[in-house]
Amino acid sequence: MTELFLSGIVVWLAGAMASLALWRQPSAARRVGCGTALGGSLLVLVGSAAAIFSGSSAGISLPFGNPVFSWAIRLDPLSAYFNVTLAALAAAVSLYSFGYLRAMEGRRNLGAFGFFFNLLLLSLALVFSASNAFFFLVAWEVMALMSYCLISFEHEKKGTRNAGVLFLIMSHAGTGLLLIAFLVLASASGSLDFSSFHLLASRLTPLQQGTVFLLFLFGFGVKAGLVPVHIWLPKAHPVAPSNVSALMSGIVIKTGIYGMARVFFDFYGPPPLWMGTLVLGLGVASALLGVLYALMENDLKRLLAWSSIENIGIILMGFGAALMFRSLGYANLAALALIAALYHTFNHTMFKGLLFLGAGSVVQATHTRNMERMGGLIRHMPVTALCFLVGAVAISGLPPLNGFVSEWLTYQALLAGFGTTHSLTRLMFPIAGSLLALTAALAAACFVKAFAIPFLALPRSEEAADAQEVSFPMRTGMAVLALGCVALGLGATWFVRVFDPITQQALGVRASSALVTARGLALSPGTAHGGTISTVGIALFFLLAGAAFALPLAMRWRRRSVSGPAWDCGLPGLTDDNEYTATAFSKPLRMIFSALYRPRREIQAEYEVSPYYPSAIRFESEIEPTFEKHLYDPLRQWIMAVANRMKGIQAGSINLYLAYIFITLILLLLFGVRA
Amino acid sequence: MLMTHVLDLQIGDRIVTLMAALVLVLQIAMVAQRWIVIHIRIFAAQSFFLAMIAATIAWFNHAPHLYVAAALTLVVKVVLVPVLFERLVKRMGIHEEIEPIVNGPLSVVIAGGLTLVGYVVAESFYRPGEPGLGHNALAVAISLFLIGFFTMINRRKALTQVLALLSLENGLFLAAISLTYGMPMIVELGIFFDVLVAAMVLGILVYRIRETFESVDVSRLRRLRG
Numbered sequence: 001m002t003e004l005f006l007s008g009i010v011v012w013l014a015g016a017m018a019s020l021a022l023w024r025q026p027s028a029a030r031r032v033g034c035g036t037a038l039g040g041s042l043l044v045l046v047g048s049a050a051a052i053f054s055g056s057s058a059g060i061s062l063p064f065g066n067p068v069f070s071w072a073i074r075l076d077p078l079s080a081y082f083n084v085t086l087a088a089l090a091a092a093v094s095l096y097s098f099g100y101l102r103a104m105e106g107r108r109n110l111g112a113f114g115f116f117f118n119l120l121l122l123s124l125a126l127v128f129s130a131s132n133a134f135f136f137l138v139a140w141e142v143m144a145l146m147s148y149c150l151i152s153f154e155h156e157k158k159g160t161r162n163a164g165v166l167f168l169i170m171s172h173a174g175t176g177l178l179l180i181a182f183l184v185l186a187s188a189s190g191s192l193d194f195s196s197f198h199l200l201a202s203r204l205t206p207l208q209q210g211t212v213f214l215l216f217l218f219g220f221g222v223k224a225g226l227v228p229v230h231i232w233l234p235k236a237h238p239v240a241p242s243n244v245s246a247l248m249s250g251i252v253i254k255t256g257i258y259g260m261a262r263v264f265f266d267f268y269g270p271p272p273l274w275m276g277t278l279v280l281g282l283g284v285a286s287a288l289l290g291v292l293y294a295l296m297e298n299d300l301k302r303l304l305a306w307s308s309i310e311n312i313g314i315i316l317m318g319f320g321a322a323l324m325f326r327s328l329g330y331a332n333l334a335a336l337a338l339i340a341a342l343y344h345t346f347n348h349t350m351f352k353g354l355l356f357l358g359a360g361s362v363v364q365a366t367h368t369r370n371m372e373r374m375g376g377l378i379r380h381m382p383v384t385a386l387c388f389l390v391g392a393v394a395i396s397g398l399p400p401l402n403g404f405v406s407e408w409l410t411y412q413a414l415l416a417g418f419g420t421t422h423s424l425t426r427l428m429f430p431i432a433g434s435l436l437a438l439t440a441a442l443a444a445a446c447f448v449k450a451f452a453i454p455f456l457a458l459p460r461s462e463e464a465a466d467a468q469e470v471s472f473p474m475r476t477g478m479a480v481l482a483l484g485c486v487a488l489g490l491g492a493t494w495f496v497r498v499f500d501p502i503t504q505q506a507l508g509v510r511a512s513s514a515l516v517t518a519r520g521l522a523l524s525p526g527t528a529h530g531g532t533i534s535t536v537g538i539a540l541f542f543l544l545a546g547a548a549f550a551l552p553l554a555m556r557w558r559r560r561s562v563s564g565p566a567w568d569c570g571l572p573g574l575t576d577d578n579e580y581t582a583t584a585f586s587k588p589l590r591m592i593f594s595a596l597y598r599p600r601r602e603i604q605a606e607y608e609v610s611p612y613y614p615s616a617i618r619f620e621s622e623i624e625p626t627f628e629k630h631l632y633d634p635l636r637q638w639i640m641a642v643a644n645r646m647k648g649i650q651a652g653s654i655n656l657y658l659a660y661i662f663i664t665l666i667l668l669l670l671f672g673v674r675a
Numbered sequence: 676m677l678m679t680h681v682l683d684l685q686i687g688d689r690i691v692t693l694m695a696a697l698v699l700v701l702q703i704a705m706v707a708q709r710w711i712v713i714h715i716r717i718f719a720a721q722s723f724f725l726a727m728i729a730a731t732i733a734w735f736n737h738a739p740h741l742y743v744a745a746a747l748t749l750v751v752k753v754v755l756v757p758v759l760f761e762r763l764v765k766r767m768g769i770h771e772e773i774e775p776i777v778n779g780p781l782s783v784v785i786a787g788g789l790t791l792v793g794y795v796v797a798e799s800f801y802r803p804g805e806p807g808l809g810h811n812a813l814a815v816a817i818s819l820f821l822i823g824f825f826t827m828i829n830r831r832k833a834l835t836q837v838l839a840l841l842s843l844e845n846g847l848f849l850a851a852i853s854l855t856y857g858m859p860m861i862v863e864l865g866i867f868f869d870v871l872v873a874a875m876v877l878g879i880l881v882y883r884i885r886e887t888f889e890s891v892d893v894s895r896l897r898r899l900r901g
Binding site: 655658659661662672 | 776792795796798799817821824825827828829830831836
């Protein structure tokens with residue numbers, strides 16, 4: 001198992017080198033880069049899946065290194081689970097890339113792309129399996145650098161470069177927080193090995209405990225896209241090539257989730273109650289703000305990026321609830337909430353990867369990310385449309401697909417929380433639960449927009465009218481993920497067993513047998529007032545009901561069907577100008593939440609004869625970027641002011657720089673003598 | 676037999692202290708020196724005494740591999756580097772005086788102050804009763820290092836800064852041999868190789884700086900600032 005995993009890593013490494021060496025032959029570089037990415041993914045997938053069920057946490061240490069910084073890898077159930085998530089997505093994305101990158105041949109350096117791509121996968125796998133803080137941070141930084149290179153791959157656009165730099169700055173700031181936190185832990189344990197950190201954090205003083213917790217929360221939160229450190233995500237994810245966006249939103253942000261899971265449930269024992277409450281609160285804020293901003297987007301990929309923030313929020317709600325249950329001593333409920341969060345992590349990887357691949361297909365066919373210039377694509381791109389629809393239904397949390405199962409589990413965990421304590425914090429649970437319901441409803445509205453505007457009705461531009469279905473590998477990549485979404489929904493009762501080794505390790509509970517009822521056909525949270533669902537049953541019901549309605553319709557259709565033009569209110573024919581636009585679709589919500597959005601709009605009409613007959617109308621509408629304006633702009637100004645003041649010491653003179661070093665040295669020497 | 680050995684050690688200690696004092700005096704002389712060729716020759720003389728210190732320690736403490744270090748010091752720092760630099764000076768036609776940033780008398784006063792700092796710092800390392808060379812050698816070593824550093828700050832010409840760097844390195848060498856009676860051979864070889872390469876690279880660099888800026892005055896590098 002570990003051997004398979006390691007051989008996958010070696011394949012990725014070899015693929016990175018080989019595709020770089022082949023950079024002069026774009027076609028060969030593309031085939032080698034994508035082929036090794038696919039092969040490595042399959043090896044890691046099988047190796048990690050076997051490792052989850054073997055129950056042992058096999059460890060291995062690479063032969064170079066020293067006692068402090070060992071290159072140690074350990075595939076415990078949590079690591080293996082995230083590696084499975086990674087490998088499943090990476091396999092599909094690699095398949096898709098065979099076709100997607102062909103359009104770039106000759107225009108871009110595909111050798112470099114294959115190098116970055118394979119190394120990104122490699123570093124992700126190492127982040128998920130490193131068991132030494134130093135090794136972990138090395139893999140973490142390689143991952144950040146490779147992400148940066150891939151985000152900035154189309155670097156001739158200024159927006160892309162700016163987004164890449166913003167990502168790099170925030171990522172480094174986050175790593176800085178992590179470094180401090182790991183150093184505090186290491187100084188307490190005397191070692192950098194993760195095994196020595198087990199339950200260590202709870203033995204620190206309360207002040208240290210809280211500080212380390214916050215450092216980890218925001219250090220990992222930056223990568224995950226936690227509000228308020230999320231601002232890089234909606235800028236950076238859309239500008240990357242779409243197969244990279246799928247990886248970024250699908251799995252790279254999950255490294256933050258993995259880090260939190262590792263810290264919260266491995267390094268910490270039962271935490272103080274405020275920690276869980278804080279995570280739950282931030283989760284609610286991320287989910288709600290993420291979906292609200294997603295609703296306002298007309299850029300298809302940016303909409304998906306905002307929706308990633310929403311889903312990270314849902315996952316963190318599960319984590320928060322699990323932490324609170326752990327503080328209150330309800331191990332079974334904690335396991336339920338943890339399962340919900342981890343299940344949603346996998347699900348989000350599947351459907352967000354699928355949606356980004358679908359968006360990539362659409363963008364490649366129409367050459368625009370603006371939904372207002374799409375429309376009617378379902379006629380030219382039926383397979384892409386179907387796959388995108390599956391993803392949209394799954395992410396909206398509709399049964400019987402996978403998003404429904406994990407959101408339902410989260411919801412059940414939150415509802416069960418109300419009876420666990422008598423303090424005021426118990427109010428958190430129903431509030432969070434109702435806000436989760438609101439989030440899910442808004443997400444459904446958001447994805448009605450994301451599917452209907454590009455795919456339905458009439459084309460809004462010539463590019464959309466001339467769109468072609470994408471190539472076979474791209475369709476296969478999307479179909480694999482769509483099937484994954486269906487399987488994770490219908491096979492929910494089978495899949496929850498995967499979490500047994502994880503909850504056993506983290507909380508000492510095996511929860512799946514309590515969750516599965518009705519001879520393995522239904523899920524039930526096993527709490528007092530919990531509900532019961534069966535995705536298989538729902539799917540069967542839909543099939544039967546659909547058949548019951550469709551059969552008579554189909555029979556009558558054959559007998560007398562008359563086709564005529566659609567009612568056009570007496571206008572001379574319907575054109576794309578009569579269509580519902582993306583902006584108009586989200587108008588009601590823009591009005592309801594105007595306190596948050598602070599929308600600004602400007603209408604300028606030009607007319608020649610009378611104001612009733614304008615010859616041209618210019619319409620501009622935008623919403624206020626709240627966090628940038630009220631949090632990051634003041635921060636940036638402050639940093640610039642401090643930097644300006646510090647510019648004085650940079651005189652450019654060697655003698656002065658030597659003097660700085662000299663004075664520092666003398667002071668240190670005298671300080672050392674005194675001490 | 677034992678008595679003579681202890682006596683030997685005491686004599687050795689005195690000889691080392693005497694030569695260390697000479698090395699320090701030469702270092703201070705370098706601070707005040709205005710002519711570049713004489714500056715190079717003082718450096719050669721200082722390195723010569725350093726080699727003698729190494730040889731003395733090797734003789735009295737029976738550390739034969741220090742002879743190699745002494746020989747290398749002689750070859751590299753007393754012969755090779757000074758010859759290299761004097762040729763460089765001739766080729767570039769530098770005749771002008773060194774223009775220090777702080778004037779001569781004040782530099783000497785500062786160097787005296789740094790010697791004091793060296794003794795204060797060395798004092799904290801000194802454990803009475805422990806065998807070893809007296810704390811004079813270490814104090815001189817630290818003073819050499821600090822004064823060398825100060826000289827680097829105090830010079831405008833890249834070449835004289837390189838000389839200061841090499842005298843700073845002499846301080847490090849003295850500290851190493853006076854504390855440990857010589858590091859492992861391989862470390863010393865590495866250091867000498869380092870010094871030689873550094874001298875050559877810096878020599879080339881100085882030449883390049885002159886070609887580009889038509890001066891070896893490092894204050895002109897200020898133009899490189901963005």
